[in-house]
Amino acid sequence: MPELEAVIGLEIHVQLATRTKMFCGCALSFGDEPNVHTCPICLAHPGVLPVPNEEAVRFALKIGMALGCEIAPRSIFHRKNYFYPDNPKAYQISQYDIPICGAGKLGEIRITRAHLEEDAAKTIHVGESGRIHGSAASLVDFNRGGTPLVEIVTEPDLRGAAEAAEWARLLRETVRQLGVSDVNMEEGSLRVDANVSVRPAGTEELGTKTELKNMNSFRFLQRGIEAELERQREIVGAGGTVEQETLHFDPASGDLTSLRSKEEAHDYRYFPEPDLVAIAPTEAMLAAARESLPELPAERQARYETELRLDPEQAKRFAGDPALSEYFEATFAATRADSETEDDSQSDTAAIEPRVVANWVSGDLIATLRAADKTDEDFRDPTVPPAALAALAAQVATKAISHGSGRKVLTILVEEGGDPKAIVEREGLAQMGGDDGELAAIVAAAIEGDPAAAEQIRSGNGKAIGAIVGAVMRETKGRADGGEVNRLIRQQLGL
Ligand code: ADP
Ligand code: ZN
Ligand code: MG
Numbered sequence: 001m002p003e004l005e006a007v008i009g010l011e012i013h014v015q016l017a018t019r020t021k022m023f024c025g026c027a028l029s030f031g032d033e034p035n036v037h038t039c040p041i042c043l044a045h046p047g048v049l050p051v052p053n054e055e056a057v058r059f060a061l062k063i064g065m066a067l068g069c070e071i072a073p074r075s076i077f078h079r080k081n082y083f084y085p086d087n088p089k090a091y092q093i094s095q096y097d098i099p100i101c102g103a104g105k106l107g108e109i110r111i112t113r114a115h116l117e118e119d120a121a122k123t124i125h126v127g128e129s130g131r132i133h134g135s136a137a138s139l140v141d142f143n144r145g146g147t148p149l150v151e152i153v154t155e156p157d158l159r160g161a162a163e164a165a166e167w168a169r170l171l172r173e174t175v176r177q178l179g180v181s182d183v184n185m186e187e188g189s190l191r192v193d194a195n196v197s198v199r200p201a202g203t204e205e206l207g208t209k210t211e212l213k214n215m216n217s218f219r220f221l222q223r224g225i226e227a228e229l230e231r232q233r234e235i236v237g238a239g240g241t242v243e244q245e246t247l248h249f250d251p252a253s254g255d256l257t258s259l260r261s262k263e264e265a266h267d268y269r270y271f272p273e274p275d276l277v278a279i280a281p282t283e284a285m286l287a288a289a290r291e292s293l294p295e296l297p298a299e300r301q302a303r304y305e306t307e308l309r310l311d312p313e314q315a316k317r318f319a320g321d322p323a324l325s326e327y328f329e330a331t332f333a334a335t336r337a338d339s340e341t342e343d344d345s346q347s348d349t350a351a352i353e354p355r356v357v358a359n360w361v362s363g364d365l366i367a368t369l370r371a372a373d374k375t376d377e378d379f380r381d382p383t384v385p386p387a388a389l390a391a392l393a394a395q396v397a398t399k400a401i402s403h404g405s406g407r408k409v410l411t412i413l414v415e416e417g418g419d420p421k422a423i424v425e426r427e428g429l430a431q432m433g434g435d436d437g438e439l440a441a442i443v444a445a446a447i448e449g450d451p452a453a454a455e456q457i458r459s460g461n462g463k464a465i466g467a468i469v470g471a472v473m474r475e476t477k478g479r480a481d482g483g484e485v486n487r488l489i490r491q492q493l494g495l
Pocket of ligand 2: 021024025026037038039040041042043146
């Protein structure tokens, strides 16, 4: 039996954060009283006419460009017919063969298309308490009905559950940074369906796929796909065939239940929407969309890895947090500015590597903020301006103070602000060592105070050095450089 390879394609619905709905002037809202944002158009009264939301078109163009999609010069709307209580027109206005955004790519994954459509209303199934005349009932909240959506469809290019979840995270981050959606999975402003099949590794032909609907977190998306792949591998491994169906994954039980089979599949009878003209973006609209694109996460990550040699995890962290990353860049720039203004003799701040600056920002600073019960966001309200952190990093890099002392200074900076150099002086944190003999004397005293440890070190037990280093650090209150202390101990023991 050859190994069975996973084949996965995603369909992602993004609710656009426009002010109003896709085809009427009703406000978008989340969490308001039911059925307060409705009008004859989104309730499908007879004779009403839809008018497309220009802001939604602009947002769709931004998404399409961020995903490298070809933009259609004239895309058209279709009616997708289905009867369901959450859909009062009995059809959804969507796009079919000519979507606004065609083929594109994000990372290594090809985008098939991204089209505009309207969301359905929200159905709330009420249990025992909501029974009407003895039967279970469903309630419909039309506030959501008609919300603008962009549906993004990928080619079946993903090869595993973890890869799919990882890529979906990148997509979410990309759309989030465009500022066109809240992309909140729990609230449903980002919804992901996964199409899953298996095939013998090395073959090209696609196997029969199943579709997992509406996973509401990336973790569940991954677990749902994993469970489905395992189920399909078992079936195919036992000589059976996978049935085409739509499935629901229950993250609590891990169960997959069938929502509908191929026989029950909808026939949507698409036909062109006669009440709407084609969407033909002007040159000005295209240019505005292009110019509004920020540096996107994938680009930023690549730049940090190649130009600044940050490790991939760190580069990704910054790519996913534009504000933190701007703070990092300002701090990094400040380390360079310092080294240009100070005279050469006392300045080797240029030797601070980007990676080290990155650690100060995403490691030490964030940890210190948390320890001070501040949120990670507090770097935006800068008690520690980038220049101060840069100056602090420089003091540690030039060994003017130890790293431990640097953390102490940072705590003070976070609590009360100030100038790092002044804090170092005020707190007496200047690093000991060098030629003044003070550190050497403390080391000598520590060796004398622990003859047993000294004897063990002499007889080759390297670990015993820790006891003496610890004693020196206590005596110097962490102001000594660990490397220097080690060196002095070995020197004094004649090793
Ligand atoms: P449908 O007609 O069922 O909607 P599409 O061809 O439109 O299917 O594809 C919908 C999604 O399913 C796309 O993301 C696509 O990449 C993915 N897909 C299609 N065929 C397969 C397959 N055999 N295995 C996994 N994913 C698939
Ligand atoms: Zn309306
Ligand atoms: Mg399809």
